[in-house]
Amino acid sequence: MERLAYLDNLKILLVVGVIALHAAITYGFDGSWYLESYDEMSGPVVDVVTVLLGTGWLFGLGLFFLIAGQLTGPSLDRKGTRRFVEDRLVRLGVPLVAYTLLVSPFLEYIAYRQNDEGTEALWPFVSEQVWSLAPGPTWFLEALLVFSLGYVLWRALRPAVAPPSREPLTGRQVAAVAAGISVASFTAHLAFPIGSEQFHVQLGMFPQYVILFALGVAASRRGWLDTLSPQLERRCGIAGAAAALALLASLLAAGFFADGADEDRFAGGLHWEAALFPLAEGVVATCVSLWAIGYFRRHLNRLPRLGRLMAPRAYGAFVVHAPVIVALALAVQPLPLPAELKFATVLVAGVAGSFGLVALAQRYPLSPAGAPSTSTTSTM
Secondary structure, three states: OOOHHHHHHHHHHHHHHHHHHHHHOOOOOOOOOOOOOOOOOOOHHHHHHHHHHHHHHHHHHHHHHHHHHHHHHHHHHHHHHHHHHHHHHHHHHHHHHHHHHHHHHHHHHHHHHHHOOOOOHHHHHHHHHHHHHHHHHHHHHHHHHHHHHHHHHHHHOOOOOOOOOOOOOOOOHHHHHHHHHHHHHHHHHOOOOOOOEOOOOHHHHHHHHHHHHHHHHHHHHHEEEOOHHHHHHHHHHHHHHHHHHHOOOOOOOOOOOOOOOOOOOHHHHOOOHHHHHHHHHHHHHHHHHHHHHHHHHHHHOOOOOOHHHHHHHHHHHHHHHHHHHHHHHHOOOOOOOOOOHHHHHHHHHHHHHHHHHHHHHHOOOOOOOOOOOOOOOOOO
C-alpha cells in the first residue's frame, strides 16, 4: 500500500508525544508510568507541561485510533478476511506478547523498587509478574487488535449490500460524534473514574477510542477525510481550541489546581465537576483530530528527509520506547543536573534512541533471511 505522507507525519508527531508524556511523568507530571516523579521539576514548569500534555492526552490516542480505523477498512478489502486476520495477529499480537512476557516484568520490577520501595529479589518478582500479563504501553496494540477483529466480525455479520454514499462529512455529524463521546465518557466514568485501571488499561477512556476508530472506518468507506472542506476543518480547529481553553478556565475556577483539591470529584461521579473533562474530551478529541488530519493533508503532505527516516520506524519506536526511557532516566539520575534538564535530555535522547534502536534492528535483523519483519510495520 502506498504510504500517505501526511499520515506518516502525524504518526511521527504522536509517537514523539507519547515519549514526551512518559518522560514528563518521570519528572513530576501526574500519571501512571514505571518511574513516577523519579525527580521533580519545579511547580511552574510542571504546570506548563500539564497544560500542554494534558490537552494532548484528551485527543492524542484517540487520533491514533482514528487513523487506524481509516486504514483498517481498505486493508481488509485488499487482503481479504483470512489474510487480514493473520496479518493483524502477527503485526500486533507478536509484539504485544513479546513485550508483555519478556520486557514488562523487568520494568515492573524497576517500578516496584523505585515507586514502591520494595525489597524483593529480582527473579522471584519477575517469575510472579509474568503471570499478571501487564502489557504496559503496548495495551494500545491489544486494543487495536480487538477493534480490528471486532470490525472483521461486524463485516461478516453485516455485509455491505451497496457501496456507501460519498457525501462530505457535515458539521452536524461532527457534533453528533463529539456529543456521543461526551455522553459515553461521562457514563463510563461512573464505573471507571479517570486515572483508574482495570485489567491494566483505563477503561474510562475507551468510549473515545471506540467511537473514533469507528469514525475512521466509516470515513475511509465514505471518503470523509479526503473531502474534508477547508471551512469545516477551520471550524473544527476553532471548536477544539475553544473547548481546551474552556476546560482550563473551568478547572481553574473550580479549584482543580489548588492545594488540597478533591481531584476525585473531577474523575467521575454524579456531580458537575465530573462533567468538565467529558464535555471537553468529546469536542477536543473529535474536532482537533479532524482538524489535524485536514491540516496535515493540506499543508504537511510531504516527508522531509528526517521524516523519511522516521516514518517506517514509528511503530517500532512506540513499541520499544518504554525500556529506552527508563534506562535513560536511571542513567542520568546520578548527574548533578536540575530535573528540567534531565527531562529534556531523556526526551531528546529517548526519541533518538527509540527510533535509532528500530533502525538498528532493521539493519541487522534477528529474523531468518526471507522471514517477514514485524518490528517496524506501521499499523497506526
